[in-house]
């Protein structure tokens with residue numbers, strides 16, 4: 500489609516938010532011309548995006564050499580692209596209703612009676628294609644630890660329970676639900692007022708006085724960092740941000756907003772580097788696939804080709820998980836910093852879990868460091884950083900400080916939740932032992948050094 504020279508609305512960045520905004524606006528008013536400009540590639544019908552385990556593997560920073568070799572050899576073109584971001588990779592949207600003008604975002608396909616969910620939106624949420632026995636085992640173990648099973652902990656109220664984990668997967672097609680397919684491609688298929696420009700990096704907004712009248716963009720390159728925090732970088736290059744900072748770069752100030760680029764927040768995930776367990780050899784996991792076993796990969800891809808809705812690829816291997824808050828007794832052991840945070844933030848908000856943990860039936864980790872066997876790991880969240888430009892040039896990457904671990908209040912809940920997830924794992928029938936191969940290296944005499952524990956059950 501030929502793109503017009505002028506449009507009414509330009510959306511910069513085709514992530515979850517950009518796709519929803521562009522798609523919904525174009526859909527709501529077909530007389531509006533809307534253009535979305537995205538730094539990454541188009542994901543339309545891309546099997547590397549809509550097959551869950553594959554896309555997870557591609558996102559993983561911890562490819563083993565075997566995985567890397569497989570990706571390079573079998574999917575050279577895609578591998579060359581992988582460092583770049585892809586248009587609207589993630590569903591990334593909590594199911595919620597826009598109350599005033601009811602406009603469903605999600606389609607909950609999980610068995611649930613909760614009124615929080617919607618059932619007629621374009622982002623499908625289900626349990627995925629297959630549920631592993633390890634998931635059931637971990638739910639039972641969670642219950643043994645006092646974390647009860649619930650059919651739905653994604654109702655925005657439950658903060659202490661476990662469930663078969665909800666995923667952005669369409670139960671009927673087995674495909675991952677991504678924002679672009681749901682909001683963008685679907686509108687572009689039926690309307691002619693939505694325009695998509697990919698592989699294009701927006702450098703700044705063009706202002707006339709204080710009115711935004713357009714954007715400047717350059718071809719995307721150095722795609723490894725395309726997916727930075729889009730708003731800050733574009734805003735600062737456009738003259739919106741801390742005036743002092745902007746003036747140092749000779750950028751004309753349009754609006755002095757000191758908060759731009761501050762208060763970056765991300766959640767902690769402790770995954771393969773910390774909590775890897777060996778499970779019984781009978782346990783079904785995705786390790787052989789991730790390890791790059793050719794035969795298994797062939798079998799898994801064939802399975803997908805025949806029945807994607809129940810294939811192993813129609814899952815991200817995260818089949819069960821829980822949300823928890825500390826008990827009164829546990830709070831006493833969690834130190835003054837976290838207790839202050841608890842009192843000011845969590846205490847009165849019974850719907851806020853402090854941590855969530857999931858069991859992953861397979862290690863998204865460097866398999867060369869793992870002895871042969873089967874693994875799973877658990878993860879949990881929680882701090883403030885910042886991002887700012889230090890050059891007006893569009894290809895110069897910004898300064899970024901994730902801020903992780905810069906607040907002592909985060910230490911105690913990380914320790915606490917690490918122990919909790921380990922407690923769950925130790926109660927699982929399938930557990931064989933805990934591995935230290937991916938732990939940080941300490942001097943053997945250091946009290947911080949972890950030790951492999953012997954098998955709990957043989």
Ligand SMILES: Cc1cc2nc3c(=O)[nH]c(=O)nc-3n(C[C@H](O)[C@H](O)[C@H](O)COP(=O)(O)OP(=O)(O)OC[C@H]3O[C@@H](n4cnc5c(N)ncnc54)[C@H](O)[C@@H]3O)c2cc1C
Nearest residue numbers: 512513514515516537538584589591592700701725726729
């Ligand atoms: C591995 C992983 C797992 C996650 N799992 C979940 C989950 O299960 N549930 C959940 O709710 N959330 C999850 N999230 C978080 C979720 O993906 C994000 O919160 C969400 O995507 C943020 O949406 P956004 O539109 O603000 O930004 P993004 O989705 O990051 O979109 C920004 C887009 O802008 C593009 N871009 C950047 N700079 C430019 C530029 N200058 N010009 C043009 N385009 C540009 C990028 O390529 C990108 O496509 C996960 C995130 C990660 C990384």
